[in-house]
Amino acid sequence: MANEQQSVQTVFRLSGVNCAGCVNKIEAAVQQVKGVGDARVNLADKTLVVCGEVDPQACIEAVRSAGYDAQVVQSSERERREEQRAEERRHYEQLLWRSAFALGVGVPLMIWGLITNKMSVNTFVDQIIWGVMGLITLAVLIFCGGHFFSGAWKALRHHSATMDTLVALGTGTAWLFSMLVVLVPHLLPESARHVYFEASAMIIGLISLGQALEVRARGRTSAAVEKLLELQDVSARVLRDGKELDLPIEQVQAGDQLRVRPGEKIPVDGQVLEGSSLVDESMLTGEPVPVKKGAGDSLAAGTLNKNGSLLFRAEKVGSDTRLAQIIEMVKNAQGSRVPIARLADKISAIFVPIVMVIAVVAALIWFNVGPEPRAAHMLVVLTSVLIIACPCALGLATPMSVMVGVGKGAEHGVLVRNGKALQQSCNLDVLVVDKTGTLTEGSPRLTDIDCDGDSNELLQLLASLEQGSEHPLAEAIVSSAHEKKLQLQPPSDFEAITAHGVKGTISGKEVLLGNTKLMQRENIPMGSWAVRADKLAEAGRTVMFGAVDGELKGIIAVADPIRDDAQAAITRLRKLGLRIEMLTGDNSRSAEAVAKHLNIDKVHAELLPEDKERIVAELQQGGERIGMVGDGINDAPALARADVGFAIGAGTDVAIESADITLMRSSLHGVANAVELSRATLRNIKQNLFGAFIYNTLGIPIAAGILYPVTGMLLSPIVAGAAMALSSLTVVSNANRLRLFKPTEVH
Amino acid sequence: MDVVLVNIVGVLLIIAIIWWFWLGPKHSAVKVVSAVDKLQILVKDGVYEPDHIRLPAGRAATLHFHREDPNPCSEWVLFPDLEVSAELALHKDTPVNLPAAKPGEYPFTCQMQMYRGTLVLE
Numbered sequence: 001m002a003n004e005q006q007s008v009q010t011v012f013r014l015s016g017v018n019c020a021g022c023v024n025k026i027e028a029a030v031q032q033v034k035g036v037g038d039a040r041v042n043l044a045d046k047t048l049v050v051c052g053e054v055d056p057q058a059c060i061e062a063v064r065s066a067g068y069d070a071q072v073v074q075s076s077e078r079e080r081r082e083e084q085r086a087e088e089r090r091h092y093e094q095l096l097w098r099s100a101f102a103l104g105v106g107v108p109l110m111i112w113g114l115i116t117n118k119m120s121v122n123t124f125v126d127q128i129i130w131g132v133m134g135l136i137t138l139a140v141l142i143f144c145g146g147h148f149f150s151g152a153w154k155a156l157r158h159h160s161a162t163m164d165t166l167v168a169l170g171t172g173t174a175w176l177f178s179m180l181v182v183l184v185p186h187l188l189p190e191s192a193r194h195v196y197f198e199a200s201a202m203i204i205g206l207i208s209l210g211q212a213l214e215v216r217a218r219g220r221t222s223a224a225v226e227k228l229l230e231l232q233d234v235s236a237r238v239l240r241d242g243k244e245l246d247l248p249i250e251q252v253q254a255g256d257q258l259r260v261r262p263g264e265k266i267p268v269d270g271q272v273l274e275g276s277s278l279v280d281e282s283m284l285t286g287e288p289v290p291v292k293k294g295a296g297d298s299l300a301a302g303t304l305n306k307n308g309s310l311l312f313r314a315e316k317v318g319s320d321t322r323l324a325q326i327i328e329m330v331k332n333a334q335g336s337r338v339p340i341a342r343l344a345d346k347i348s349a350i351f352v353p354i355v356m357v358i359a360v361v362a363a364l365i366w367f368n369v370g371p372e373p374r375a376a377h378m379l380v381v382l383t384s385v386l387i388i389a390c391p392c393a394l395g396l397a398t399p400m401s402v403m404v405g406v407g408k409g410a411e412h413g414v415l416v417r418n419g420k421a422l423q424q425s426c427n428l429d430v431l432v433v434d435k436t437g438t439l440t441e442g443s444p445r446l447t448d449i450d451c452d453g454d455s456n457e458l459l460q461l462l463a464s465l466e467q468g469s470e471h472p473l474a475e476a477i478v479s480s481a482h483e484k485k486l487q488l489q490p491p492s493d494f495e496a497i498t499a500h501g502v503k504g505t506i507s508g509k510e511v512l513l514g515n516t517k518l519m520q521r522e523n524i525p526m527g528s529w530a531v532r533a534d535k536l537a538e539a540g541r542t543v544m545f546g547a548v549d550g551e552l553k554g555i556i557a558v559a560d561p562i563r564d565d566a567q568a569a570i571t572r573l574r575k576l577g578l579r580i581e582m583l584t585g586d587n588s589r590s591a592e593a594v595a596k597h598l599n600i601d602k603v604h605a606e607l608l609p610e611d612k613e614r615i616v617a618e619l620q621q622g623g624e625r626i627g628m629v630g631d632g633i634n635d636a637p638a639l640a641r642a643d644v645g646f647a648i649g650a651g652t653d654v655a656i657e658s659a660d661i662t663l664m665r666s667s668l669h670g671v672a673n674a675v676e677l678s679r680a681t682l683r684n685i686k687q688n689l690f691g692a693f694i695y696n697t698l699g700i701p702i703a704a705g706i707l708y709p710v711t712g713m714l715l716s717p718i719v720a721g722a723a724m725a726l727s728s729l730t731v732v733s734n735a736n737r738l739r740l741f742k743p744t745e746v747h
Numbered sequence: 748m749d750v751v752l753v754n755i756v757g758v759l760l761i762i763a764i765i766w767w768f769w770l771g772p773k774h775s776a777v778k779v780v781s782a783v784d785k786l787q788i789l790v791k792d793g794v795y796e797p798d799h800i801r802l803p804a805g806r807a808a809t810l811h812f813h814r815e816d817p818n819p820c821s822e823w824v825l826f827p828d829l830e831v832s833a834e835l836a837l838h839k840d841t842p843v844n845l846p847a848a849k850p851g852e853y854p855f856t857c858q859m860q861m862y863r864g865t866l867v868l869e
Contacts, residue, residue, distance in 0.1 A: 152793075160768070164792075332832055335823045335825055335858070336830065356764045360757050361757075367753050368750065368754065392859055395859030395861065
């Protein structure tokens with residue numbers, strides 16, 4: 001361990017270093033810093049490697065005092081992960097080796113016992129032979145199971161008891177009793193002169209094998225984070241002094257200009273300066289269709305550039321990128337607890353001492369009222385209860401499922417904030433959905449234009465007029481004109497009349513655009529247009545009248561279109577047993593039209609932002625569990641009030657920080673995915689808890705000998721050891737089944 | 748005689764277990780770290796050392812966990828009441844940032860609840 005401490009290295013990137021003289025100066029300065037074992041400068045790549053436990057800031061100060069500058073090179077998360085995996089592999093091999101050695105001793109001994117039935121010490125020769133076997137088994141206990149004993153001792157000193165305590169007590173008792181038989185057989189009745197060396201070796205071997213398999217299975221539970229980490233590129237093509245350089249990702253700074261070619265991953269978050277391309281964001285958002293990106297659009301690290309070359313400016317690097325935040329959030333959520341685990345937590349905390357008491361009580365019962373050989377039975381019962389009762393399966397039951405469930409969510413663009421949110425999403429009664437941007441696309445579009453003459457001519461006039469307006473409906477009209485490549489004229493005498501519409505002059509013509517009130521105010525006869533307008537309004541459109549030089553020329557209708565996938569998502573959510581209610585600030589006519597189209601149960605229209613929170617609270621007062629879906633910022637109070645707040649489609653920093661569950665794509669399918677995932681995870685947790693509880697509640701009485709009157713046999717400590725090894729492996733493997741989870745959404 | 752002896756030993760063992768794990772004084776094995784020290788916690792052999800940490804309440808703090816135990820149980824440390832968890836690197840310091848919190852006792856454990864410690868904010 002001391003060597004490992006000394007081999008701790010900190011790497012610094014130097015600046016201003018260009019000669020051998022600089023190297024000596026820096027090395028000499030850093031050597032003076034407390035804790036530095038060795039300091040070496042590499043002139044070629046301008047790095048400084050410091051060995052020893054040091055304060056990096058002190059080293060940086062020392063370099064600065066020598067007239068240069070230095071920065072700590074952070075090993076990337078991926079490198080750290082790889083180191084960890086290598087450690088895991090080493091640990092796995094070590095456990096396998098220990099297991100092989102222990103079983104190599106234990107299995108032949110057990111076979112010998114089964115074939116010959118000569119496991120007793122009755123003569124001096126027996127004493128010598130079994131004494132040697134005892135010493136060999138002691139070597140197994142020390143070299144293969146020494147960590148159980150040191151762990152048990154440490155825990156004991158801390159007034160706590162762990163799995164190590166049970167294993168050490170179980171195997172230690174078996175070995176000590178056997179050694180007692182070897183050394184002083186005459187003190188024991190003949191029937192109790194049985195040795196159990198094979199049991200201690202086999203238990204150590206089997207438990208080590210179980211742990212080895214568990215290490216391997218556990219590695220898979222964090223596969224989701226591995227996948228996310230793999231999205232991070234290791235280098236980036238940066239434009240420096242007019243040249244394109246491939247630099248390690250750690251050296252990219254905000255403001256750098258970067259080039260990304262077709263087929264390459266976007267290395268950091270940024271904004272496109274030049275070029276256009278399709279970018280596959282599915283790995284981050286779960287959105288299957290690639291998104292077109294051009295100048296001004298934002299790019300996220302980890303997404304894949306498909307077909308064009310893009311020049312972009314880095315805006316967020318390192319741990320500030322959205323991908324890095326997601327990884328951090330997933331890792332944090334993976335380690336959180338679910339409320340359902342509370343009982344298991346409480347039991348685990350007091351379980352080991354209780355089991356120790358049960359083991360002693362059972363042993364005393366066997367000694368006092370059991371059949372002969374009582375001493376041998378007492379030992380078998382004591383050892384078996386201690387070994388089989390290990391609560392590790394109970395302790396693993398929930399964290400393993402949460403780990404896989406949260407990771408699986410991230411793969412599907414569902415970022416769960418913690419285990420509590422994951423659990424609560426599984427039994428929601430009502431889903432309250434914000435209309436704009438969730439059920440609809442959030443940006444109004446021109447849907448209908450109805451006129452007696454040339455519709456393009458009317459649109460050109462109206463769009464020219466609306467150029468001066470900042471109203472969202474105006475934007476829809478202007479962009480529709482742009483799409484049709486109509487030439488717009490600048491308006492003069494432009495006037496916006498509040499709650500009525502706009503008026504102005506275009507190429508000498510007086511143009512009006514607005515509602516019925518505007519037409520009445522300007523004394524323009526409506527004719528049959530009012531009936532035609534009503535029909536469109538019933539379909540949920542916002543209708544405006546257009547008049548030119550005092551004559552009504554036509555009507556124009558704008559609507560926020562319903563998202564393509566909203567209908568399918570609502571159907572899925574209803575199948576999951578949720579009642580859907582819609583919240584919107586829009587007028588009730590268009591809200592009702594959308595609700596009717598999507599088969600939504602209830603509509604709350606014409607709401608102010610604060611009304612949304614009130615409605616959620618009212619529903620909760622009725623005893624219902626409410627999920628709220630919104631865009632994460634203006635719906636924040638309602639999202640916070642709901643039992644589970646789903647921030648949809650945002651994926652912004654604010655949403656990631658504040659929502660219970662953040663959905664990386666702008667689709668209600670994400671909510672359905674989250675609910676399905678939550679239910680699958682909770683089902684998995686319940687299976688694990690059931691298995692672990694059953695295992696312990698059945699295992700202890702069986703080990704204590706409750707079946708003896710029926711079967712005439714006691715549970716062998718070896719079987720108890722195997723069962724214990726299998727129990728945690730079963731829990732971890734069952735949790736890994738969650739990796740097969742697939743949402744029911746069909747693309 | 749044997750029977751009496753074994754029973755006495757058994758009963759004494761039960762009393763010892765109950766006293767040691769639940770009733771007995773526990774501060775003997777407890778270290779207290781003040782806020783001015785670098786709060787390093789060694790994760791080794793199934794325990795956190797020190798396993799009791801005293802810090803002033805209402806202030807954010809950073810604990811440095813140094814994990815020497817390859818056992819996968821020790822891979823995560825959880826502060827459930829503070830909603831903080833961290834994956835601990837092996838043979839390295841992992842800083843764990845804790846938010847400012849009210850005075851009280853906040854247990855921290857590994858995923859399997861085998862490694863246990865208490866953070867006391869006062």
